[in-house]
Amino acid sequence: MMNHPQTPVYVIGAGLAGTEAAWQIARAGVPVVLHEMRPQQMTPAHHTEHFAELVCSNSFGAKASDRAAGLLHEELRQLDSIVIGKADEHEVPAGGALAVDRGVFSADLTATLANHPLIELRREEVREIPREGIVVLTSGPLTSAALAEDLQRFTGMEYMSFFDAASPIVVGESINREIAFRASRYDKGDADYLNCPMNREEYLQFWQELCNAEQAEVKEFERESAKFFEGCLPIEEMAKRGEDTMRYGPLKPVGLTDGRTGDRFYAVVQLRQEDKAGQLWNMVGFQTNLRWGEQKRVFRSIPGLENAEFVRMGVMHRNTFINSPQLLEASLQFKQRPTVLAAGQLIGTEGYTAAAAGGWLAGTNAARLALGLETVQLPGTTMMGALFEFISSASPKHYQPMPPNFGIVPQLERKVKNKRERYGKYRDRSLADLRTWCREVLKLSVAA
Template sequence: MGEKKSVGYHLPTGKAIDTLMSKQTVTIIGGGLAGCEAAWQISRMGVPVHLHEMKPKRFSPAHEMESLAELVCSNSLRSDDPSSAVGLLKEEMRKFSSLTMTTAMEHRVPAGKALAVDRNAFSLAISKKLEESPLIQISRDEVTSLPPEETAPCIVASGPLTSESLTQSLMTITGKKLAFYDAIAPIVEADSLDMEIVYRKSRYDSGPGDYLNCPMDREEYQYFIEQLSTAQTVPLQGHEEQKYFEGCLPIEIMCARGENTPRFGPMKPVGLPDPRTGKDPYAVVQLRSENLQCSHYNMVGFQTKMTY
C-alpha cells in the first residue's frame, strides 16, 4: 500500500507567501459567502484580516439582514452527494475546515441529498464566528474604490450587487459592468398546507422523505400554466440585466418556453407516486423546509419575478 498523505494547504507562492511571512494584513471587501470563507481561511494561517461589509449602513436591493453571509434567494446549497460535481466540491471544502460547510452542517434542515440550511441561523452563526476571531477585524463601512495597487493584498468579494461607486472603480480594471438579475424564492407557511392532499416523499424513495409534494392532475396543471402565462411581473430595475442562468430559471420563463417545460423541470412528477392513487401525478410542486422548526417551506425551483 502507498504511503498516506495528510490533507492540508498547498504552499502559497509569490506575493501570497510574502504576505504570510510578513503577517501583512489582508483586506477583504464584501461579507458574503466568498468573503467570509476567505477571511476564515486566511486567519487560520495566522494572517490578520480586515473584512469590510457595507451593511447595515447601506443595503443592496436584495439584502435584508444585518449579519454576514446572508442567503438572498434559496436556502439550498445544492447537492451534498459526493458523486456529483457540487457535492465533491463540498467534500474538498470540508477537508480544508471550511467555515461555510461546518456552519451549514450545524444549521442543516431536511432536504434529502441536498444541503439546505436555516438561513437566519446560518448567517448569524457565521457572523458570530468571525466576530470572535482575534485575527479578523470587521468594519461596517462601504468601500467606494479599490485600494492602491502598492498597498497590502486585497480580495474583492463584493458580488454582483456591488455598490455603484465600487463598480465604477472595478470597471477601470475589467472594462465591464457587473450584471445581476434578481428573483424571489417563494416561501409558504406550513399552516396553509392541506396535509390530506400534500404528502411527504423523496423521489424514488431515495431518502427519508424530506420533501412535501403537492400533486396536480392535468386540468389543475393547465390552469396553473394559464395563470403563469398572464401573471404580472416586476419590471427590471436599474441594477439588473435580463440574463438568465439556465440552471435557475424563473418559473414564468420556463412556462414561456413551452407548456410542458416546468413538468420536465421543477414540477417533474416521476418517482413521486401519490399515496392516494399509487400513481405518479401529472405534475408536482415540491416543498423544502425553510427553517429548523419546519414552520415555513420553500417552493423548490420556483424562482420568480411575479408580483404578489
C-alpha cells in the same frame, strides 16, 4: 518557523465568498480586514447585517456526492471550509438537499469571524479598490455603485450590470446527433455549430408552446433597475412579436444545409460550443425568463434535444459580474495585478457552494501571497478546479455565469453511458486527486 506578516489582507464584502476567504486567510496566521457595508448601507436584497446571509433559498443543493453540488460540498469538507462546516452544523431536513436554518447559520458565522483575533471587522462602504497590498474582492452581484465604477476603471472594461437574460447550456452527450448536424451558416469557417432542424409543423407547435409557457416572477428591485437590450431579448418575448419573428432571428434557416442529406429546413435552432473540449453547448439566442420546468418541457420539444441534459437553465435577473476569462487566472488572481483576487458571483460562478469554493481558493492564495508562497490552482479533475478553469478560459465574447456541473470536468478515459455511474466515477476521481493534491501541494493529510 515562518514569520507571519503584519500587513493585513483586505477582503471586501462579507457574503459567502468573503466570509470563507477571510476565515482561510486568518487560519493561515495572516491578519485580515473584512469590510462589510451593511447595516450602514443596505442592498435591496439583504435584510440583516449578518455575514453570509442567504437571500434566496436556504438550500445549498443536492447532498449526494455523485451530484455536482454534493461533490462540491465534499471537496470543501476535505479542505475544511467554514461555510460548509457551519452548514452541516445547522442543517435542517430537506430531503436530498443540504438546507440550513438560515438565520442561525449566518449569525453563527458572523460571531465566529468577529471573535477571531486576526480578523478586524469594518462596517463601512469601500468605494475604491485599495491601491496597494493584497485585496480579495467578494462584493457580489449587488456591488455598490461607487465600487462598481472603480472596478470598471481598474479593469478598463465595462462589465455587466443589467437585467441579464442568459441562454440554457446543454451537455453535448445528451444531444441527439442523428438529428442535430454540424454546420456553420453558408459553410463559412469550420462547422462550429450543432443545428437542430425543424419543419413547418414542428416550428409552429414549438412557437405556440413558447408563447403560452409560464414565466418566472421578477423581483421588484430588479424590475425597477431593468434595462432591456433589443439584441438580447428573451426568446419568449421574441416569439410573442409574431409567428415568424424567430425565423428572421436566431432560428433563421438561411445558409444552413445538412451535409449528410443536402436537406434545408423551415427553422433551425443553433447550439454553440461553450468549452474547449466541446462538452457543453449553448442554445444560441435562447435568453429566457421562463420557469425552469417550463424550459425543460418546451425546449425538449426541439428535434435533437428530446433528451437534453441542462447544466444551466436560462435566467433573467439583475446581475453584476466581470469578464473573468479576460481578467482572471484559474488561481482567481487578476492578470494585471496578481495581488488582487476575486471570488463569488462577481466572477461569474453561480450558487452558494460555488461562492464558498471561490472564497476558499481566493483566501488561500491571498494568504500564500502574504506568506511569500506560490499561489495554487486546484486539479482540473475536481469540481472546484474545473469550475475555476472554466471561468478563466471560456470564450470572453460569450461569457455568462456558470454553476458547478459535470459538463465542465474532463471526460473519463473510458466512456460510461449510464449517467449515475459516470457521475460516481467523476466523484471518485475528484476526491482521490484532491487528496493527492492536498498532500503534495498543501502538505496536508486528508482522510479518505
